[in-house]
Amino acid sequence: MQEDFSFEERIKEKISGIRIHPSDKVWKALHQDLSRTFHPGMQYPVLLFIFIILIFSSLSISNHSAFLFIYTDNYSAIVNKSALTHTETLENKPQILNKSNDAFRYRLLPITHDHKQMSEVYDYEGFLFKEAASKYVALKEHLSERTDTVIAERINLSESSISVSDLKKTNISNRELIEKKEKYNALQFYIAPSYSYPLVTQREKNNGSYYDFSNDSSSYYIPSAGLEAGLALWKPINNKWAIKSGFLINMSTYELRSSSNMNDIEMPKSEKTTNSNELKNNKPSSLSGAKLMNQNFRFSVPIEVEYMLAGNKALSFFMSGSLQPSFSVYSTGNIITSEFKDHTPVDPYLYRRFNVLTGLECFFRLNAGSFDIQAGPQIRYQLLSNNVGASPYREHLMDYSMKIGIIKKIY
């Protein structure tokens, strides 16, 4: 312990008097930065201001699209939510709407299913809506992007007025209404037991050739089990294509078997030693039984594109490809040393936290009543190496998994 102390003291003593004067550009840059820097107290009001703006913007957007589909036994109508704060009456015929008519914001907007009456084209804030097929009336496509499809039926033109308080109401995204147009989103939860192992490639050729791992059994990887779980929002683009995104938590493990560790590497003793390749290992490069588990716990935001190969409402087959930007929350492990015969613990700094993975999967989807079941194999490949350039080789993870999920339609 005393020796430890003296070593540290000696080092401290030796370096205590050292000074390195920074170049002039440091102060110049600092001076410029200081001129730009906020007063410490200023950032909070600015953040508060931005927060308030965001809140008001979101409320404004939310109010703008807050329409309700309301109905009685006799008639139905679209209404702006804000109208419900007023006691207004329904008029017995459709209003001519246009953006100069502010009254619509505070009134119930009756829509008839009568074909003849709906042949008129109504202008609503610059968007058109008109008669759709059969007895349903839908907003024109670009309007439906904002407010979903609106359908009205059973309107009784003979009744002249009705109090808002008498109306039953339902959100405009009423399931029955949307199903008519087959436009729905889905929420998907899935788990995938996986099997992971690293693909190892050498960064540079050694003596003109890459190292052949198959000829050396000193250090090698053994695949091991992992697990992932995720939640995603599924949104159809058209009948065949859909897009999916959400959150994914993934734990992958693989085993490294090697003879000894970094402690056994000693510095060259001979002055004639000029090459680091001559760094010797005290122990023979045989398998003395070190089994080391490498673990990686990561959080991803996958973006997936899905294509329906074949099927019907009951059973369908898909394939999909995904890109998964990921962040490694926790990782421990060992890497093979530069001479490929040994291992050493990975310094936390050497782990690449951010990475990108690509996935490919095939699966079937089975309609099970109120929800769908999905299952199929998945292959995933990590694009960037686990370590950030310190090691002479690259280590890319490869996952094989069986993905099982349940899908709940949301409207």
Next chain:
Amino acid sequence: MIFIKLFINQAALSNIFPKEIVYLVDCIMYMTEEAILKGCLNKERAAQKALYEKYSAKMLVICYRYAPNIADAEDMLQESFIKVFSHIHQFESKGSLEGWVRKIVVHTSINQLKKNKKFSDCIDVVPMAEYIMQKEKLTANLESKDIIDCIRMLPVGYRTVLNLYAIEGYAHREIAEMLNIEESTSRSQYVRAKQMLEKMLLRLQIIKPAAEKKRS
């Protein structure tokens, strides 16, 4: 006094007084740490410069011990001083200003190191061995800076723990918290770093073996 200073600054801006006189006035005004601190609290640029000039050379050594190269070390220094000036109001006069600045510099260096991917470029045992071979030819001219160079030749993880434990005096528990590692990892990294550094220094004859030292 501040009014006089403001007047001189304005005069300097108008080129009435030469820069040398302004610098002299700065030196007189900010001779004491207290004056520097007061000036920095008032965001006077001259006081900030005085603080920078007082500690920058010392602090750059700290950054240099963590950074892969001098350019990165200067970046760390710049970042550190921005923090120093923007948080100077948080300094409590109980401890020394230098100690407080040093703490910020160390933390900033660590954070920069975590963010900077370039730091990994110089980590390998290969350059270390080559370095020893090169330095062995120059044993006559060994200086303290060589120790710093030896420390810098260590793998990043090793040298970070060694810097924090042996030189900055942090406990392993604190290092573990700073680096998000286990306390045991910090200990083992330190032991390895120390072994490696000792071997390098012994070969460079910067330090003598413990037994030899006892005899002498």
